[in-house]
Amino acid sequence: MRKIALALALVSLSAATAVAQQPPGGRLGTGLPVPRYVSLKTDRVNLREGPSKDHRTAWVFQRAGLPVEIIAEYETWRRIRDSEGTEGWVLHSLLSGRRTALVMPWAKGNQPPISLFDKADEKGGVAAHLQPGVITNIKGCDGKWCRVVIVLDGARDVDGYIQQEKLWGVYPNETVE
The missing domain is CATH 2.30.30.40 (SH3 Domains)
Structure with missing residues (x-):
């Protein structure tokens, strides 16, 4: 009987410990x-x-x-x-x-600038060239491209599209509205 009581006490103690941990x-x-x-x-x-x-x-x-x-x-x-x-x-x-993302923070060394396009197409015009680590404000993502805004100063912003895979702050194939 003592063994059963001791076993129940140990079970209760281990359950309490499991909740605490x-x-x-x-x-x-x-x-x-x-x-x-x-x-x-x-x-x-x-x-x-x-x-x-x-x-x-x-x-x-x-x-x-x-x-x-x-x-x-x-x-x-x-x-x-x-x-x-x-x-x-x-x-x-x-x-x-508020959703933001970093442009290719994993890029090291002499990484060429990353293009920000004026439309969700690599054949579109280039709105800006971005360095790795730039913070972007996400306006929306369709799973492949994200529309982002980069705040340059109080008077100017750059708005454009970047491939979603080049951002840290959105999941692959995630849509953001």
């Missing part, structure tokens, strides 16, 4: 799809080692509009990943649903 992604805060892309709302976003302000800041992002991928949710915290694969936790209020 449940991956933070197990408790969704929004019900929105995970993973999904969002962007940083401000120029200063602390990336933490865990989902609370008690956890150490591992990195500080300093680029509003930078696209990041939400890979888990826990209450008001979101586990994100950037284009370089760095992961950590940020408070949900520091993120925006």
Whole structure:
């Protein structure tokens, strides 16, 4: 009888431990799809080692509009990943649903400029030449091409089309409206 009681106590303890160690992604805060892309709302976003302000800041992002991928949710915290694969936790209020993307952040060395076309066709006119790492605002994607806007300054923007595969911040074949 003691063995049964001890076994039940151990089962209860291991169940409680399993709940306590449940991956933070197990408790969704929004019900929105995970993973999904969002962007940083401000120029200063602390990336933490865990989902609370008690956890150490591992990195500080300093680029509003930078696209990041939400890979888990826990209450008001979101586990994100950037284009370089760095992961950590940020408070949900520091993120925006505004869709942005980076132009070929994986390109290294003497990469020729990436063409931004005036229509969704490689035979179209070139609206601009972009360097890898440029942040674009996504206006829409059809699964192959994305219409994007690059903000140059307060008075001018460049609007055009880029092949979706050249962007980090949209999934392959994803449509964005």
